[in-house]
Amino acid sequence: MGRLEGKVAIVTGAGSGFGAGISRRFAAEGAKVLVCDINQAGGEATVSSNPDLLSFHKMDVTKSADWKATMDAVLQKFGRCDILVNNAGWSYTNKPTTDVTEEEFERTFDVNVKGVYLGCNAWVQQAMERKEGGVIINIASVGATRPRAGLVWYNASKGAVWNATKGLALEYGPHQIRVNSICPLVTGTGLFSAFTGVEDTPENRQKFVGNVPMGRIGEVDDVVNACVFIASSEASFITGVNLEVDGGRCI
Numbered sequence: 001m002g003r004l005e006g007k008v009a010i011v012t013g014a015g016s017g018f019g020a021g022i023s024r025r026f027a028a029e030g031a032k033v034l035v036c037d038i039n040q041a042g043g044e045a046t047v048s049s050n051p052d053l054l055s056f057h058k059m060d061v062t063k064s065a066d067w068k069a070t071m072d073a074v075l076q077k078f079g080r081c082d083i084l085v086n087n088a089g090w091s092y093t094n095k096p097t098t099d100v101t102e103e104e105f106e107r108t109f110d111v112n113v114k115g116v117y118l119g120c121n122a123w124v125q126q127a128m129e130r131k132e133g134g135v136i137i138n139i140a141s142v143g144a145t146r147p148r149a150g151l152v153w154y155n156a157s158k159g160a161v162w163n164a165t166k167g168l169a170l171e172y173g174p175h176q177i178r179v180n181s182i183c184p185l186v187t188g189t190g191l192f193s194a195f196t197g198v199e200d201t202p203e204n205r206q207k208f209v210g211n212v213p214m215g216r217i218g219e220v221d222d223v224v225n226a227c228v229f230i231a232s233s234e235a236s237f238i239t240g241v242n243l244e245v246d247g248g249r250c251i
């Protein structure tokens with residue numbers, strides 16, 4: 001029996017990196033997952049690992065009409081939705097903050113903050129009506145509380161997610177809806193180069209381990225494991241937590 005048997009999840013940004021890993025593992029633990037991304041090829045690749053339990057839905061987290069279609073799709077396909085993973089994210093490439101364009105600033109907040117706002121608004125009503133509770137997991141960042149030079153507005157967008165996670169947990173706790181975030185350390189996903197400003201190579205990964213007590217950068221599975229735990233009934237009394245998955249970086 002899987003740890004998420006019988007559950008239904010939406011995972012955004014599931015065509016790559018953490019979202020692809022979360023979707024595949026949720027399915028391996030018995031959940032049905034609507035794999036959501038603007039990137040069709042990536043989303044379809046994720047689904048190909050387990051087409052019985054994974055289903056691709058193309059959508060843009062910044063568009064409220066897309067969220068309505070996403071909820072219609074998950075309810076039509078799977079009949080319910082227990083878990084929402086707001087994982088889609090974007091960043092401009094690490095650079096002096098005064099060089100960040102207005103367009104880059106807006107895209108950062110549109111994807112990373114407005115996407116979570118729209119996602120929660122679209123998902124929460126059906127969860128309250130079902131009266132069986134539910135789980136929201138937001139993928140924030142260690143940068144929410146430990147900002148880095150050159151990523152000021154990306155980190156500020158994750159700070160907003162960090163704060164909203166606690167507010168949402170407070171507001172929806174009486175409905176047995178748990179809201180937590182995961183705060184990953186830099187990891188070799190599609191966003192590695194944007195965060196570090198260098199190519200994703202084994203040598204370059206080593207450059208970012210100096211201030212990590214456990215001596216390595218993140219792995220996709222570190223975040224995936226934390227998401228399975230938080231989504232499962234093992235975490236049934238855990239809400240409003242921003243869980244750092246960072247080998248001690250934020251100490």
Ligand SMILES: NC(=O)c1ccc[n+]([C@@H]2O[C@H](COP(=O)([O-])OP(=O)(O)OC[C@H]3O[C@@H](n4cnc5c(N)ncnc54)[C@H](O)[C@@H]3O)[C@@H](O)[C@H]2O)c1
Binds near residue numbers: 012016059060184185
């Ligand atoms: N990789 C890291 O080092 C790291 C560290 C901390 C936090 N994060 C966060 O983890 C999350 C996942 O990122 P990742 O590292 O797996 O990067 P990634 O680039 O591999 O994956 C991000 C996915 O989000 C999708 N996406 C982007 N904009 C979208 C939109 N408007 N609508 C729908 N989908 C959209 C992309 O197509 C992509 O598939 C992000 O929120 C990111 O900020 C990453």
